[in-house]
Amino acid sequence: MNLRPMLAAVILVAIFAIPALQLRAADPNMSAEERAHVVKLLQDSQKEYLSYIENVSEAQWNWKPAPDRWSVGQTAQHILLSETALFGAMERALAAPANPDWEKSTAGKTELLERVMPDRSHKAIAPESLQPQQSLSKAEVIRRFNELRAKTIKFAQETQVPLKEHTWEHPFPIFKTLNAYQWLIYIPLHNMRHDQQIAEVKATPGYPNM
Numbered sequence: 001m002n003l004r005p006m007l008a009a010v011i012l013v014a015i016f017a018i019p020a021l022q023l024r025a026a027d028p029n030m031s032a033e034e035r036a037h038v039v040k041l042l043q044d045s046q047k048e049y050l051s052y053i054e055n056v057s058e059a060q061w062n063w064k065p066a067p068d069r070w071s072v073g074q075t076a077q078h079i080l081l082s083e084t085a086l087f088g089a090m091e092r093a094l095a096a097p098a099n100p101d102w103e104k105s106t107a108g109k110t111e112l113l114e115r116v117m118p119d120r121s122h123k124a125i126a127p128e129s130l131q132p133q134q135s136l137s138k139a140e141v142i143r144r145f146n147e148l149r150a151k152t153i154k155f156a157q158e159t160q161v162p163l164k165e166h167t168w169e170h171p172f173p174i175f176k177t178l179n180a181y182q183w184l185i186y187i188p189l190h191n192m193r194h195d196q197q198i199a200e201v202k203a204t205p206g207y208p209n210m
Contacts (some may be wrong), residue, residue: 028098035157037185038181039156041188041192042149045195046149048195049076056073070197072201073141074132076145077141082194084148087152089168089183090163094180096168099167105176113182152184155184165179168180
């Protein structure tokens with residue numbers, strides 16, 4: 001039996017199959033699984049956030065563990081400010097032309113975000129624009145947060161834009177280029193990170209009983 005024609009056919013199949021696999025891997029659209037994942041993260045982090053602050057008294061809202069540390073209220077406001085900023089970064093990414101190098105420049109960044117954002121063992125200093133400068137009431141923070149989160153969830157549920165091919169630069173070198181899907185999933189992950197901070201404040205000795 002002459003194996004040469006069979007071998008040549010196998011080689012040709014392999015040559016043409018590799019680009020086809022690469023094309024499937026480079027789909028810039030959110031998959032159904034990714035959409036469901038980010039929506040669940042948004043909903044779960046919202047429930048957690050509200051459960052941590054809804055029954056907080058005014059004294060507890062404003063109490064600070066130390067002069068250089070945030071109160072529950074300030075942390076809750078930071079989460080609110082950050083959602084606005086992160087959604088804005090995603091919108092700027094979508095307004096920019098598609099990045100032809102998106103797959104390479106954002107590879108592994110989703111997994112990186114999911115790994116490092118909930119890890120409070122590594123702290124970061126928030127930009128001045130995201131540091132709470134005014135004292136908002138708990139009711140006002142909750143109202144604004146729920147409005148923003150409803151907008152974010154609606155976008156995540158309904159968008160058909162190829163999010164991954166649009167990118168925007170993150171100021172932290174560890175992240176650098178993120179695509180719009182990564183900016184979107186950043187929102188609940190950041191929320192969850194600072195929910196932990198609220199829990200830390202509430203567990204600090206001296207935290208008011210009521």
